[in-house]
Amino acid sequence: MRGSLCLVTNTGSSDLVFFLVCYALTNLGAFIAISNKIDSDQIADYSGMARRAPLLALAVALCLISLTVIPLTAGFMAKVYIFSAGIDFGLLWLVIIAVISAYYYLLVVRVMYLGAPLSEERVPSSGALRGALSFACLGVLVLGIYPWVLLRVAETAVSMFP
Secondary structure, X not given: OOOOOOOOOHHHHHHHHHHHHHHHXXXXXXXXXXXXXXXXXXXXXXXXXXXXXXXXXXXXXXXHHHHOOOOOOHHHHHHHHHHXXXXXXXXXXXXXXXXXXXXHHHHHHHHHHHOOXXXXXXXXXXXXXXXXXXHHHHHHHHHHHOOHHHHHHHHHHHHOOO
């Protein structure tokens, strides 16, 4: 089914499961942390966040870097698998667009670290938020270095369905 978005093999389906889990982890860490605390999703509102909330900014930066296809992160490994499937299905144009989109994520990191803070007020974080971010960041690193852990689970799960 070349050119189709339908994944017809268990390997393709397990790659998709792997991608979705990695994507969920990186997006949890990248966007929920600060956007909920500053009540905004605007890039400009992240300006100087590294000075107002250094640990939150570091966690967000790690997750955003993962989304930019930097090696040894979950996002990199997920995109290797999903881009391979995309190329196999004749969707090279989609892969190229996805790689170009990395600019957006790096822009947010640049604004957080190089932009002037919008205020000097510290951004508070709860224990629950720090726990969720720790989980997301640990997942981003572990799945980037040991992707086979989740891939084996995904393959087993996918094999249960006909």
